[in-house]
Amino acid sequence: MNKPVRSFEDLDVFQRSYRISLEVHRESLRFPKIEQWALGDQVRRASKSIPANIAEGFGKQNVSQGEFKRFLLMAQGSADEMRVWCRYCFDLGYIDETIWKRWRDEYQELARMLNGLRSKSGRSASDRRKHSSVDP
DSSP: OOOOOOSGGGOHHHHHHHHHHHHHHHHHTTSOGGGTTTHHHHHHHHHHHHHHHHHHHHHHTTTOHHHHHHHHHHHHHHHHHHHHHHHHHHHTTSSOHHHHHHHHHHHHHHHHHHHHHHHHTTOOHHHHHHHHOOOO
């Protein structure tokens, strides 16, 4: 049985995006000095924007379901963006292949999760039943 969602912190997608953003932040601090204000800063900002947009959108959903969806879409875009930055980090030799593949796969999964949450968001219970039922 699913636990009720009372806060953005209850969302699996928030928890996963927050966890990987911490990992990205820590790892990026090991990049060469020349990259600290370029690629390092970019990956730190893009990775943190995912959980931040989830939280901000969650807080606005009581006023507007459309705003929540908009913030989820921005988070999804940032997850896709992170896949590009991860490739740069790997190709430039700042992260190894194991980290690159883990980050790439995690950001792909986060984008999938965000898309699913956005699709479900705002539907009424009867509408959700209609879309999930299977006709015999």
